Amino acid sequence: MSWTLLAFSKCFWLTYRILIPIYYLNIPLGMFWTTFLITELVTGWYLAFNFQVSHVSSVCEYSCGTEELTPKLAGEWAILQVKSSVDYAHGSWFTTFMTGALNYQITHHLFPSVSQYHYPEIAPIIMEICKKYNVKYTVLPSFWDAFKAHLKHLQNMGVAGRSVSVHMG
Incomplete structure (x- = not known):
C-alpha cells in the first residue's frame, strides 16, 4: 500500500467520522466526544x-503463524474450516440476530x-x-x-509462555 493511499484513507476517515459530524450535527463537543x-x-x-x-478457543484446532499445518489439520480445505471454527447458541434466535448469524461460523466459512x-x-x-465422515x-x-473457551485458550497460551515472532515479508 502506498503512503499516499494510506494518508488519504486516514484523512477520509477523520473527515467523515469526526469533522463532518461535529460541523453538521451542531452538538456540544463534550457530548460528541462522549458518544463517539x-x-x-x-x-x-x-x-x-x-x-x-x-476462532481463538480451547475447543477448536488451528495452526499459528507461518508454521506448517499440524497433522490434525492437514487435508481438505472444508475439513480445515470445520475444525478451526467454533459455533455457539444454535437454538437462540436472539444470538443469531445479534451476531448477524456469525454464531454459525462454520457455515459462514463453508458458504460465505x-x-x-x-x-x-x-x-x-x-x-x-x-458425523458421517467423523x-x-x-x-x-x-x-x-x-x-469462556476463548478465555481458557488465552490462559493456556499464557501458561505455556510461548514466544511470538512476527514474520514480515
Missing part, C-alpha cells in the same frame, strides 16, 4: 469478542456467499455430514460458553 468514544469502544469490543470466540438467514437451516446438514463439528450451548 462510547460507540467506538462498544462496537470495537463487541465485534472483537464476536470474532474471537469463534450464502445469505446468513439460511445458516440455521444449513448447519444441521453440515453437522450430519461431519469430522469434529464444535457447537457450544451459548456465547458465554464460547467466551
